[in-house]
Every structure is written in structure tokens, then in C-alpha cells.
Amino acid sequence: MEALACVLHAEKDLRIETVPVAEVKEDQVLVRIGAGGICGSDLHYYLDGGFGVVRVRQPIVLGHEVAGTVEAVGAKVTRVKAGDRIALNPSRPCGKCKFCQAGEHHHCLDMWFYGSAMRLPHSQGAFRELIVVEEYQCEPVGDTVSLGEAACCEPLSVALHAVQQAGSLTGKRVLVTGSGPIGALVVAAARYAGALEVVATDLHDAALKKAVEMGATRTVNVSIEPGLKAEEFTADKGYFDVAIECTGAGAVLKDVFPVLRPRGTIVQVGVSGEVPISRQGNPPGRRLPLRWRIRPGGSSDQGRADQCQADHHRHAAHRACR
Ligand SMILES: [Zn+2]
Ligand SMILES: [Zn+2]
Numbered sequence: 001m002e003a004l005a006c007v008l009h010a011e012k013d014l015r016i017e018t019v020p021v022a023e024v025k026e027d028q029v030l031v032r033i034g035a036g037g038i039c040g041s042d043l044h045y046y047l048d049g050g051f052g053v054v055r056v057r058q059p060i061v062l063g064h065e066v067a068g069t070v071e072a073v074g075a076k077v078t079r080v081k082a083g084d085r086i087a088l089n090p091s092r093p094c095g096k097c098k099f100c101q102a103g104e105h106h107h108c109l110d111m112w113f114y115g116s117a118m119r120l121p122h123s124q125g126a127f128r129e130l131i132v133v134e135e136y137q138c139e140p141v142g143d144t145v146s147l148g149e150a151a152c153c154e155p156l157s158v159a160l161h162a163v164q165q166a167g168s169l170t171g172k173r174v175l176v177t178g179s180g181p182i183g184a185l186v187v188a189a190a191r192y193a194g195a196l197e198v199v200a201t202d203l204h205d206a207a208l209k210k211a212v213e214m215g216a217t218r219t220v221n222v223s224i225e226p227g228l229k230a231e232e233f234t235a236d237k238g239y240f241d242v243a244i245e246c247t248g249a250g251a252v253l254k255d256v257f258p259v260l261r262p263r264g265t266i267v268q269v270g271v272s273g274e275v276p277i278s279r280q281g282n283p284p285g286r287r288l289p290l291r292w293r294i295r296p297g298g299s300s301d302q303g304r305a306d307q308c309q310a311d312h313h314r315h316a317a318h319r320a321c322r
Helices: 040-048 153-165 181-192 205-213 231-237 250-259 302-320
Strands: 002-010 013-020 028-037 065-073 085-088 130-134 138-140 173-177 197-202 218-221 240-245 260-268 290-292
Touching (some): 153 260, 181 240, 197 205, 250 260
Parallel strands (some): 197 218
16 A cells, blocks of 8 residues: 655655555554644754754654544554544654663653654654554544544643643743744643743744743833833842743753742753853742753754654643544
């Protein structure tokens, strides 16, 4: 059997091609993909041929944020049946390494993550008509969830994980810097977690509008002065209890420190290279716990990036779909 797939051959060389569909083994599931989200990493592969040291060195099917409908199941599969609509977990840990043995699959030393060029041969992705997956990768979604929404499970899992790093948000004032897809999902997750206020920032009004739709109580366009330097944010040692940094622009942190109250928490979600942290904006005695939630990209090494990708899966599987 064959199916169409979205294959990247090199920078800006994306082709729709026919690829073989594997036999469905007894513990596997054949899924017809119905929706897929384009991740920042997919964009980097297409626009730049990769990111940092991770380069496309052979044809790769992109895509890891996908959902679809079960077409057929192997004889031993009980979790799903034909016709079920599912979100697909894009992580495939080895099940054998010391971390997998310890139940910490997200730290797997031999992770295969859909649509990743970090390893060679590349781990092929899920932007294709039909795909054979493992039973454990299938997460059924409710009837009221569209496949488009289900495809958001993976990025939503990033947001849920980020929010979880901040501890209880009940009654807290939360700053979310950057209102792209991840930032917008973090806004929703923060509200869901009970934040009293969620202030979203961005350089663009269109993104801020989306942040409001996702639950932001207020927005700040930081391309317009004073932005976060406004007196109301910096007064009394800082307005926010928690900052969740989703831009990945290292320079943003220097604006975050002055608006974060002493003993506040910063969760770093966005990818960045160098992060300049000066004492100027971070006076001694503030004791700011910084939770580093690095995503794949930039200068991150493979092990760390795989680990982070696996984090997506863990939370996608167990929380996002519900
Ligand atoms: Zn993604
Ligand atoms: Zn493993």
C-alpha cells in the first residue's frame, strides 16, 4: 500500500510524494491523518534547512502535531478500534534504555520523535495520508473535539508542562511574554490553572488579539513605549508573581526581571541561544527561581532536545487530550 506524504528534500524543496505504508503488526494501528499543526521546527526545516547543528541531510517527512481516524487495528490492539478519532503521540521511546526501564520514557536515550532530523537516519514524520503507529501512541479524543483541535495536543502539552513548572497559579498575576501559538496556549493553560490575571505581550496586535481570545485579561504591545517598563508593572518591586517566557529572545528576560516580584518564578519556554542575565535588572535578594523549559533548537544538544520533545508526548498523552 502507498500514500501521499509531505517530504522535505532540502531547504525550500518540499514535495508531495508517494511513500510506502507499512504492514500493520498485531500491536499496531493504521491511522488516516486528518489534521496537522505546523510547528516552529517544521518551519525551520523548510525555511532554513534546519536549526543550529540540526540539518536536513536526507529526505524527511515533516510533521509531529497530528490527529486522525483509526482505519484498522492489529489483532492484539484494545485501546482503539476502527473509526475512533485520536490524537497521535509523536514520541517513540525505545523501551529498553535505563530511563525507559525506570519509567522515565521522556528521557529515553534512543528516542524516535516524528519529523526530526536530529538523528541519522532521520526520524520520519506524520504529514502523510496514512501512517502505521504503535497502540500506545493513540490517544482517543471526545466527540466534541475536532481533529484540528486534537492536533493541538502536542503544543498544548508544552503549555501545560510550562504552567505546571510555576507551581500553583491560583490567584496569581501571570505574565506571558510572546503570544505566538505556544504563548497563546500558555495563556489558556494559565487561566485554566486559576491565574487571577494573565497579561500577554507581543510585538504584533494580531497575536495579542489571539491571546485575548485564549483568555488573556490584558495585553501589552511591547513595540510601543513604555511596554513592560510602565510604572504600574515595575512599582513596588514588580507586579507579577510568575513570568512564562515564550519568545525565546534572550533579551526579553531583562525586561521581565524588573516586573517580577521578589521570590517570583520565571519559566523559560522559548528557545534561545545566549541568554544575557545581568544583575542590573535582577537585584540581589530577589531570589527568582528560574525554571528552564528548553525546547529543541538553537544550540541545544540532541539528548536535551530529545528529552524535551519527549516531554511534549508525556503531557500530550496524559493531559492535553482530555
Ligand atoms: Zn511541535
Ligand atoms: Zn529508552
